[in-house]
Amino acid sequence: MPNPGAPSIAFIGQSDAAKARFVALLKADDSVDQSESWPPRSSANSHAIDHSDHSTLTLIDLPALSQSPEVVEWLNAPNLGGLAKGSRLSQFLASRGASLDFAAECGAMQQAESATAVFYVVDGNRPYRKHVVSDLQLLSFMSRPIVVVITYDQLDHRAETVPQQVSLWAAAIADFSLPTIKVDLSDGRMQARQSLLTQIGADVPVLGPMFTSLANAENQRNKQQIETAAAILAELIHTATNYKVTEPIKDRDATLLLLPGSKAALTDRLRLKLEADLRKMELDAWRQIMQVFGFRTIAGVESDTTPPYSTLVSDLFSEETWTLLGLSATQLVTLTAAAGGATGAAIDASVGGASFMMGSVIGIVGGAIAGTAVALSDPKPLGIKISKTSSEIGPVTHPNFRWILLDRGLRVVEAVARRSHASREPLSVATGDGAETLADRLSFVDRLRIEQSWLGRGTAAVVIGELLREALGEGGESGNYWR
Amino acid sequence: MSDKRPTIAELIDYEMLLLDEETPPTEAVLTRDRVIREHLAPGISQRWQVLHAWMTVLKQADGRRLPGRACETYLTYAHLATLAAALMAGTGVARMILHSGTESKIDIFHWLLIFGLLPLVLTVVGGAVVLLSLIGRSRPSANASWQGPLARIMGDRFLSLLQRHAPRALAKSWIMTLGRIRKLYLPLLRAQAFQLLQVFGIGFYGGALVYLLIRAMFTYMTFEWGTTVVNDMGFIRSLIHISALPYAWLVGAPSDNLITATRIGALAATDSITSGSVDSRTWWTFLAASLVTYGLLPRVLMLVAGNLAVRHYLAGLTFDDHASVSLARRLARESDGTLTDHSVSRSITLFWKRRTAPVPAKPRVPCIIVSWRDVPMTRDEITMHVALPYHLAPTSVLAISGTATDRSALQTALSGPEAPQLMVVILDHWERPNPALSKVIAAMRSVVNDRLTILYAPIVEDPLPRLNRPSELLPWQSVIQQQGDPHSGLLSDYGGRYA
Numbered sequence: 001m002p003n004p005g006a007p008s009i010a011f012i013g014q015s016d017a018a019k020a021r022f023v024a025l026l027k028a029d030d031s032v033d034q035s036e037s038w039p040p041r042s043s044a045n046s047h048a049i050d051h052s053d054h055s056t057l058t059l060i061d062l063p064a065l066s067q068s069p070e071v072v073e074w075l076n077a078p079n080l081g082g083l084a085k086g087s088r089l090s091q092f093l094a095s096r097g098a099s100l101d102f103a104a105e106c107g108a109m110q111q112a113e114s115a116t117a118v119f120y121v122v123d124g125n126r127p128y129r130k131h132v133v134s135d136l137q138l139l140s141f142m143s144r145p146i147v148v149v150i151t152y153d154q155l156d157h158r159a160e161t162v163p164q165q166v167s168l169w170a171a172a173i174a175d176f177s178l179p180t181i182k183v184d185l186s187d188g189r190m191q192a193r194q195s196l197l198t199q200i201g202a203d204v205p206v207l208g209p210m211f212t213s214l215a216n217a218e219n220q221r222n223k224q225q226i227e228t229a230a231a232i233l234a235e236l237i238h239t240a241t242n243y244k245v246t247e248p249i250k251d252r253d254a255t256l257l258l259l260p261g262s263k264a265a266l267t268d269r270l271r272l273k274l275e276a277d278l279r280k281m282e283l284d285a286w287r288q289i290m291q292v293f294g295f296r297t298i299a300g301v302e303s304d305t306t307p308p309y310s311t312l313v314s315d316l317f318s319e320e321t322w323t324l325l326g327l328s329a330t331q332l333v334t335l336t337a338a339a340g341g342a343t344g345a346a347i348d349a350s351v352g353g354a355s356f357m358m359g360s361v362i363g364i365v366g367g368a369i370a371g372t373a374v375a376l377s378d379p380k381p382l383g384i385k386i387s388k389t390s391s392e393i394g395p396v397t398h399p400n401f402r403w404i405l406l407d408r409g410l411r412v413v414e415a416v417a418r419r420s421h422a423s424r425e426p427l428s429v430a431t432g433d434g435a436e437t438l439a440d441r442l443s444f445v446d447r448l449r450i451e452q453s454w455l456g457r458g459t460a461a462v463v464i465g466e467l468l469r470e471a472l473g474e475g476g477e478s479g480n481y482w483r
Numbered sequence: 484m485s486d487k488r489p490t491i492a493e494l495i496d497y498e499m500l501l502l503d504e505e506t507p508p509t510e511a512v513l514t515r516d517r518v519i520r521e522h523l524a525p526g527i528s529q530r531w532q533v534l535h536a537w538m539t540v541l542k543q544a545d546g547r548r549l550p551g552r553a554c555e556t557y558l559t560y561a562h563l564a565t566l567a568a569a570l571m572a573g574t575g576v577a578r579m580i581l582h583s584g585t586e587s588k589i590d591i592f593h594w595l596l597i598f599g600l601l602p603l604v605l606t607v608v609g610g611a612v613v614l615l616s617l618i619g620r621s622r623p624s625a626n627a628s629w630q631g632p633l634a635r636i637m638g639d640r641f642l643s644l645l646q647r648h649a650p651r652a653l654a655k656s657w658i659m660t661l662g663r664i665r666k667l668y669l670p671l672l673r674a675q676a677f678q679l680l681q682v683f684g685i686g687f688y689g690g691a692l693v694y695l696l697i698r699a700m701f702t703y704m705t706f707e708w709g710t711t712v713v714n715d716m717g718f719i720r721s722l723i724h725i726s727a728l729p730y731a732w733l734v735g736a737p738s739d740n741l742i743t744a745t746r747i748g749a750l751a752a753t754d755s756i757t758s759g760s761v762d763s764r765t766w767w768t769f770l771a772a773s774l775v776t777y778g779l780l781p782r783v784l785m786l787v788a789g790n791l792a793v794r795h796y797l798a799g800l801t802f803d804d805h806a807s808v809s810l811a812r813r814l815a816r817e818s819d820g821t822l823t824d825h826s827v828s829r830s831i832t833l834f835w836k837r838r839t840a841p842v843p844a845k846p847r848v849p850c851i852i853v854s855w856r857d858v859p860m861t862r863d864e865i866t867m868h869v870a871l872p873y874h875l876a877p878t879s880v881l882a883i884s885g886t887a888t889d890r891s892a893l894q895t896a897l898s899g900p901e902a903p904q905l906m907v908v909i910l911d912h913w914e915r916p917n918p919a920l921s922k923v924i925a926a927m928r929s930v931v932n933d934r935l936t937i938l939y940a941p942i943v944e945d946p947l948p949r950l951n952r953p954s955e956l957l958p959w960q961s962v963i964q965q966q967g968d969p970h971s972g973l974l975s976d977y978g979g980r981y982a
Contacts, residue, residue: 038916038962039916040917040918064917066917066920067885067917067919069884069885069886070885070887070922073886073887073888101918123913126913127859127944129857129911161946
């Protein structure tokens with residue numbers, strides 16, 4: 001129950017009218033229970049949005065009104081003709097509130113009457129039905145400000161009929177002269193959410209200051225989300241590219257290692273462990289990113305079993321991943337040559353050109369040779385090192401590994417940041433044929449900046465953050481995702 | 484096996500087979516049923532006969548072992564075990580009483596209390612319970628409030644607990660079958676419990692009687708009685724004479740002298756069991772006769788009555804639940820199928836031999852159609868999509884929004900002497916049974932009876948309204964399953980256009 005005096009919104013509507021989905025969208029949290037359940041719920045679900053100024057907005061998802069025609073019939077009975085609407089409602093709640101007959105309706109109306117505003121939610125994906133009139137007639141007996149929210153989902157399989165249906169709903173509801181908001185539940189863009197908050201603030205004066213403030217805070221929150229996601233990615237790349245697996249060797253094992261084939265078996269075992277650890281590391285980072293963006297229940301990533309994220313993208317060490325993601329061998333050679341040239345140029349500049357640009361030339365040639373050698377090498381991790389006391393494998397030093405991690409990470413962040421919290425579809429991350437490559441997405445200069453940023457985690461986080469902000473649109477602007 | 488009246492074993496087998504039926508029926512199931520229908524004997528008219536034929540074919544075709552026979556055997560074992568336990572209990576109690584008097588004398592009142600008064604009270608209470616349940620049956624709305632202890636034990640809570648905590652070995656199908664049996668055949672379960680109680684009673688009183696006879700034959704028993712409360716000998720004598728009325732013609736009632744002389748104190752004064760004309764041993768015939776009259780005989784009679792009631796109940800089963808009716812309707816349509824399954828074919832040949840005449844087309848079923856809320860279906864569309872394909876003859880089509888006025892109108896429409904036993908509810912596919920709809924259904928059942936069949940017909944606009952196809956009805960199937968009401972289901976399963 002909300003604190004007395006604290007702002008709260010009661011959401012009311014027919015069964016499965018997308019009330020919970022709308023609440024999830026407003027709260028930017030997919031852990032709000034949005035499941036279709038039967039038998040219908042008989043109690044309210046409350047959700048709190050904590051504001052930065054320590055105030056709380058409570059969203060109350062009320063049970064469905066299934067008996068509104070009968071309640072309206074009761075309220076319009078001739079024997080109550082002389083009473084005001086509010087008195088009739090009070091009389092109904094007093095006389096029928098204790099009975100089980102109208103338990104859900106009475107409970108919902110009592111809670112709605114104590115809320116700051118009431119949002120009546122209809123599912124615009126459904127064809128218009130006249131019985132909405134009974135619900136609105138019932139709400140007209142209440143003293144709270146009423147807002148009608150027509151939700152729709154453009155990703156629904158009947159999406160082509162949605163605009164027409166939404167228009168029908170809007171036209172029918174217009175007779176009641178109530179403020180009406182249309183909400184696309186499939187639109188998870190930051191900008192869309194900010195617009196929604198701003199619109200609610202404008203349409204519902206009693207909630208105006210709260211929602212204007214929430215909309216402003218949203219911008220700051222989005223920036224923080226992007227920065228945090230960038231930091232998580234940078235940390236992942238740094239940790240993964242330096243990760244080794246070490247196992248102690250006991251005396252008895254050392255003797256066994258002398259047997260033919262035993263070293264190869266140990267290498268395989270350690271390599272598998274290294275790969276499993278790296279997969280888990282990547283998955284953990286993705287989970288953190290999803291949580292940062294308010295997603296806790298995305299199917300396919302809540303399990304620790306391997307490879308759970310294969311439902312999102314292919315396996316980290318699969319051939320498909322290493323073929324399609326990251327950079328090509330040519331791009332890698334060009335990049336290392338350019339990086340070498342830039343380093344040589346810096347040396348040239350430091351000696352005031354006395355080197356006759358030899359630093360740049362050597363840097364370019366050296367970088368190209370080194371890049372070619374490594375780019376064409378086996379992407380497998382470094383071979384096993386066995387000492388008297390331990391065996392060690394890793395890290396994965398192939399230059400494309402960090403690009404692959406970055407590529408996959410950016411795709412996940414992009415998908416999560418654009419995802420609606422009201423979405424019921426599985427998370428989809430495009431990685432296969434036809435999807436944009438990293439080179440398509442990033443300019444050569446950006447790639448060079450990133451290549452140079454690997455030297456420090458903080459630097460990498462800053463560069464990745466800039467890329468993400470630019471891609472997702474700082475403050476929520478969308479559309480121009482990647483250059 | 485009888486195709487006139489099911490046995491309990493057949494009933495269990497039938498329920499198990501029904502549970503395995505896929506809902507909605509797949510094409511393979513429909514083909515199979517068409518094949519069975521082709522071979523139904525021309526004389527078959529009763530629903531159970533059709534269902535029995537279907538069951539027999541399936542049992543022979545699959546060759547699977549169904550639990551009915553085993554359940555019946557276990558029931559017999561349960562009766563035998565109860566009888567043995569009751570015999571021991573009866574013997575033990577009799578032994579205790581026959582050794583509990585003062586100075587080796589047997590207290591008559593102890594015996595009469597346990598083997599005369601107690602069974603008499605139990606018989607009276609049992610009779611009242613049966614009477615009340617009969618009254619309850621005549622008033623459907625009262626059924627819910629009067630459910631015996633067995634119904635409560637096997638109630639929804641027990642079943643849901645079972646579903647939640649039962650080991651995997653206890654298959655889901657068993658739990659569901661149990662739930663259906665409880666809802667459809669509750670009187671049968673009650674009768675089984677009743678019979679088990681009577682078997683216990685027979686064993687108990689039989690054991691006591693045998694022990695008394697053995698004691699009388701091989702030992703020398705003396706009897707006495709005493710009471711602190713009543714001092715009026717006339718009253719005691721009248722009581723004993725009245726209680727002995729039913730069997731006095733056979734063994735005689737205790738004489739006044741005997742009653743007076745065997746009072747505690749009186750006997751001690753004479754100090755002889757055969758003093759004067761009094762012989763206290765003659766009490767034993769009175770005690771044995773009271774046990775037989777008030778304990779044993781009523782139980783035997785009630786057991787026989789219970790058996791007859793079960794037979795009568797089984798003979799009167801109408802199989803009017805949704806699943807049975809749907810299956811019977813599938814089996815009763817005109818033939819248009821072909822024989823495809825070899826095992827089924829062979830079984831049919833074995834079972835039906837030369838009986839191959841097709842059954843006549845099934846008649847149209849009178850029903851009332853409820854258009855729930857503002858479903859956009861015209862009367863013509865209802866006729867085209869609902870009435871004709873499903874062989875229904877709507878007596879009225881009412882648009883209902885759930886108001887009290889609507890319910891009254893619906894009750895009026897159903898209140899005639901020829902009230903349909905079927906109600907079809909047409910509603911949008913996203914609607915689910917909710918309190919408003921439940922009220923309508925409860926109101927209808929209070930007018931017709933609590934077995935009024937409710938068929939839901941969810942529709943979709945595509946762009947014109949049409950009934951949902953079976954493949955679109957998975958959420959609804961789940962709701963129907965959760966509801967657990969054997970008298971409600973989906974129209975699409977009713978044996979219509981998809982059958």
